[in-house]
Amino acid sequence: MNISVVIPLLNEKESLKELYDWIAKVMQSNHFSYEIIFIDDGSTDGSWQQIETLSKHDPNVKGIRFLKNFGKSQALHAGFSKAKGEVVITMDADLQDNPEEIPELYKMIVNDNFDLVSGWKKKRYDNKLTKNLPSKLFNWAARKTSGVKLNDFNCGLKAYHNNVVKHINVNGEMHRYIPVLAKNAGFLKIGEKVVQHQARKYGETKFGMDRFVNGFLDLITIWFISRFGKRPMHLFGALGVIMFAIGLSFAFYLGVDKLFFHPYGRLITQRPQFYISLVTMIIGSQFFVAGFLGEIILRNTPDKKRYLIKKELNF
Known part of the structure; x- marks a missing residue:
């Protein structure tokens, strides 16, 4: 199979038939063998019934229905686990991503040997104040933190080699x-490709300003995980050693000063340096223990399923 199109959705009933027709037209005109995997992330507007109708008409349409809303990452994870195509395309269900981009994205993966190609909505039709400006700031921070030189991390239109989606763990x-x-x-x-962005035709966006706050928090998380996720002791242990060394240095200074320079002066416990020494050594010990516990948890935590599927179609 050439292409798997993975589409997570939440309450997009009005756009599904039009999106399906558009994708099918592109696939058939380019003679691709394909499957379209819709992941219903807890819709309440009849989206699943629309997917059932489409799947009865076309066996290339497949559906996964979550028991409730688990989030876009979990929906993509479920779609990736089922995808059989050599190239996997992800796109949103709101008709803002253009299926006409799929053939070129496919060629970049197959002919140019990219592992992943991300869309770049260079010209957007979103509100500039509430979406464009925060998005630019977010993308700048993501580039600086991750080292991945993309202009648009948030674009839902992406292409992957099948090997990629089978070996990454998308969660949270x-x-x-x-x-x-x-x-x-x-x-x-x-790689990156400039793609056409279209104004939303039906309904309202499911994402508000809070997604940028969450995005920055997730950026900190992924920075930590990418650097220390497999070795928490390297961070917490290092911090613990530094803090403990600072405290020990203060204690050594107080001892030497008391024994050799001011034997009849104030008691050590009456000097502020004593409490600095005590507190930093305690904090250092706690950091070290945190790193040790992190290593134990990492080695003994089994994989846990993060979503429940209510129904599947055509798998």
Whole structure:
């Protein structure tokens, strides 16, 4: 199979038929063998019934229905686990991503040997104040922190080699950082393509300003995980040793000063340096223990499923 199109969605009933027709037209005109995987992330507007109708009409349409809303990352994870195509395309269900971009994205993966190609919505139709400016700041921070030189981390239209989606673990709210996850997994050939962005045709966006706050918090998380996720002792142990060394130095200074320079002066416990020494050694010990516990937890935590599937179609 050439292409798997993975589409997570939440309450997008009005756009699904139009999106399906558009994708099918592109696939058939380019003679691709394909599957379209819709992941219903707890919709309440009849989106699943629309997916059932489409799947009965076309066996290339497949559906996964979550028991409730688990989030876009979990939806992508479920879609990736089922995808069979050589190239996996992700896109949003709101018709803002253009399926006409799919053939070129496919060629960049197959012919140019990219592991991942991310779309770049260079010209956007979103509100400049509430979306464009925060998005630019967010993308700048993501580039500086991750080292992945992309202009648009948030674009839902991306193409992956099948090998990539089978070896990355998308969880929490990390769908924004799939290119970073891919890089950390060893998939280094990451490209970017300017894609057409379209104004939303039906309904309202499911994301507000809080997604940028969450995005920055997730950025800190992924920076920590990428550097210390497999070796927490390297961070906490180092901090613990530094803090303990500072405290020990103060204690040594107080001891030498008392024994050789001011034997009849104030008691050590009456000097502020004593409490600095005590507190820093305690904090250092706590950091060290935190790193040790992190190593134990890391080695003994089994993989846990992060979502529950209610129903599947055509798998």
